Amino acid sequence: MMTILARLGCIYGWGESQVAKLAPLLALAARLYVARAFFLSGLTKIRDWDTTLLLFTEEYHVPILAPAVAAPLATAGELVLPVLLVLGLFGRFAAAGLFVVNIVAVISYPDLGAAEIKDHVLWGVMLVYLVVHGCGAWSLDRFWQRRYTK
Template sequence: MLTDLLPTLRRGHARLIDLCESLQPLAQLAARLFVAKVFFLSGLTKLRDWETTLALFSEEYHVPLLSPEVAAFAGTAGEIVLPVLLVLGLGGRFAALGLSVMNVVAVLSVPEMPEAAFALHVFWGSLLAGLVLWGPGRWSADAVIGPRFVPGRPALA
């Protein structure tokens, strides 16, 4: 009886795997769009009120190894440029890795971060880690133009 059920279970499992794999590009695009929006809007906020941004980096955010002015400029530039690259999937792993570093620095720079804010950073970090490890997906500029620039490298899956 159980041996009669095994082929049906195997076919059902194979169909489920096929369905999940067919949804990967959509999931990767959704992750790229979601995380990019968070960082890009943060960068726009910093640009809108540069004096407040400098004050925050001087008094509240304690970025290791950088002066507050350099940290404010680098952080804002990263929050504006890297999300655009991530949305396009152009240098997608590079963009995700850069945003991951910024995410970690943000957590380390705010000594008394509320637990809910920390949980958001962990969530964003998890999405970014997936994009670093598995790439931006088939629906990305990397998948379209990448193989042309790296001889012998197949298109991204």
């Protein structure tokens, strides 16, 4: 006869296995959520390049890089890395790159309000999760691993 602790252990184990099945969905949701924010920011920058250059010259104070270098790098990062992240292709690299873009954005723009800081913290946490855990089972990285690393 099974003891109460053994039954609780079985129930807990079953619950764990059910929740673990949600991991690919959570990773995909995080990838889509973060990628959307950065990609839309990149689109905004590319729509009016003169304004983007002006903002990087007058408003954003990117450390070390000149505005003429920082603007195209930030824009390219915000347009390319989210696509890689959504696809889950070189996902850890994309998440790490966006984490750097996120940190530089917070450092470079001192007039961020509390709500904007919370957004950046949320994105940062999601990106760290993706760097540590990868993009999950529903990614091209995982497909590639299964296919070519047997």
